[in-house]
Amino acid sequence: MLDLLIHNATLPDGRTNMSVAVRDGTIVDVAQGLHAPAGHTIDAQGHLLSPPFVDAHFHMDATQSYGLPRVNQSGTLLEGIALWGELKPLLTQEALVERALTYCDWAVAKGLLAIRTHVDVCDPRLLAVEALLEVKKRVAPYLDLQLVAFPQDGVLRGPHGPQQHLDNLARALDMGVDVVGGIPHFERTMADGTLSVKLLCEMAAQRGLMVDMHCDESDDPLSRHVETLAFETQRLGLHGRVTGSHLTSMHSMDNYYVSKLIALMAEAQLNVVANPLINITLQGRHDSYPRRRGMTRVPELLAAGLPVAFGHDCVMDPWYALGSGDMLEVAHMGLHVAQMTSQAAMRQCFAAVTTQPARILGLPGYGLEVGCHADMVLLQARDTIEAIRLRATRLQVIRRGQVIASSAPSISQLQLDGRPHEVRWMP
Ligand code: FE2
Numbered sequence: 001m002l003d004l005l006i007h008n009a010t011l012p013d014g015r016t017n018m019s020v021a022v023r024d025g026t027i028v029d030v031a032q033g034l035h036a037p038a039g040h041t042i043d044a045q046g047h048l049l050s051p052p053f054v055d056a057h058f059h060m061d062a063t064q065s066y067g068l069p070r071v072n073q074s075g076t077l078l079e080g081i082a083l084w085g086e087l088k089p090l091l092t093q094e095a096l097v098e099r100a101l102t103y104c105d106w107a108v109a110k111g112l113l114a115i116r117t118h119v120d121v122c123d124p125r126l127l128a129v130e131a132l133l134e135v136k137k138r139v140a141p142y143l144d145l146q147l148v149a150f151p152q153d154g155v156l157r158g159p160h161g162p163q164q165h166l167d168n169l170a171r172a173l174d175m176g177v178d179v180v181g182g183i184p185h186f187e188r189t190m191a192d193g194t195l196s197v198k199l200l201c202e203m204a205a206q207r208g209l210m211v212d213m214h215c216d217e218s219d220d221p222l223s224r225h226v227e228t229l230a231f232e233t234q235r236l237g238l239h240g241r242v243t244g245s246h247l248t249s250m251h252s253m254d255n256y257y258v259s260k261l262i263a264l265m266a267e268a269q270l271n272v273v274a275n276p277l278i279n280i281t282l283q284g285r286h287d288s289y290p291r292r293r294g295m296t297r298v299p300e301l302l303a304a305g306l307p308v309a310f311g312h313d314c315v316m317d318p319w320y321a322l323g324s325g326d327m328l329e330v331a332h333m334g335l336h337v338a339q340m341t342s343q344a345a346m347r348q349c350f351a352a353v354t355t356q357p358a359r360i361l362g363l364p365g366y367g368l369e370v371g372c373h374a375d376m377v378l379l380q381a382r383d384t385i386e387a388i389r390l391r392a393t394r395l396q397v398i399r400r401g402q403v404i405a406s407s408a409p410s411i412s413q414l415q416l417d418g419r420p421h422e423v424r425w426m427p
Pocket of ligand 1: 057058059118214313
């Protein structure tokens with residue numbers, strides 16, 4: 001006897017009339033038109049059944065702090081960092097936990113069941129680390145949180161000095177933070193940025209951990225720390241375990257240099273995370289017109305075989321006033337900013353918020369194959385492109401075979417010329 005049988009589903013690869021059978025929280029069969037007794041049955045009515053959304057880049061310690069202690073006036077990355085610095089001494093663990101848990105509720109409602117979040121480790125109290133480790137434990141039954149030790153003020157530049165910041169980072173990792181972070185473009189000099197990449201990659205190599213650095217989040221075409229990140233990855237044998245987040249300077253780099261750089265990144269098997277909502281908002285702020293989009297070269301990186309994910313990065317914090325945990329909104333923006341408008345490219349945008357980030361995070365048991373965790377989201381759309389177009393309603397969100405969230409189908413009632421009718425948003 002099965003625990004759950006979903007039938008008449010469309011899968012992201014385009015297969016229709018598919019059934020997914022679940023026992024003990026695991027997918028035990030995926031086939032067309034299965035019939036078997038089950039404790040619970042869901043008729044997907046031809047809707048898209050996808051593995052859950054995954055966010056490869058977020059800041060859960062800052063979420064929902066918008067307006068605290070004031071709003072970012074210039075809209076720049078640098079004012080956001082300064083504002084976060086003003087807020088940090090005022091943070092309490094209770095407030096951090098509460099805001100993060102609220103965000104996790106939003107995420108689950110949107111079918112987002114795995115998040116890699118950076119956590120600022122510059123404050124020697126490590127308040128945010130303690131808070132997010134607590135949140136990680138509490139949400140574990142329904143949401144996978146992966147934490148990155150992130151020296152927001154620069155591991156070498158920050159106010160407490162390099163040794164204190166390196167110690168903070170090591171302590172955070174000892175406490176259970178999963179990944180080593182960094183921010184080389186924010187260090188005082190190019191040389192310090194290079195040194196920070198070297199030190200942090202060595203720390204990760206010694207501990208057998210992954211690396212995810214905010215790297216070259218800048219419009220400066222000469223911000224080339226990703227080159228060092230690729231070099232250190234290759235030197236230390238960290239292939240496939242290192243992620244360059246943002247890489248916005250690549251947008252402005254010389255094409256000849258990029259042709260060399262992407263090959264080096266591919267050789268090191270770097271992972272890439274672009275953050276379309278935030279990149280289009282923060283980059284180009286010093287331009288008049290034409291104004292640069294700032295997002296990294298997503299189609300070219302994909303064409304070179306690098307895994308590329310789209311992250312949400314910020315929701316209602318010093319850098320970004322909007323957002324709701326909806327990874328389809330992230331994919332929608334990424335598609336536009338990167339002009340990924342072919343059918344194949346639009347499907348890649350859906351993969352950039354599902355399978356690609358799952359691969360980058362190294363999530364075990366992710367997917368819709370036999371043996372995978374029975375984690376799924378049923379969307380009110382017929383395929384992945386329609387899901388992005390409509391930012392489709394999450395009809396059911398399933399974790400380990402249990403429905404943990406549901407939403408009513410989106411239907412609008414119209415009254416035109418005294419004639420009532422419905423718009424179902426799916427022709
Ligand atoms: Fe970030």
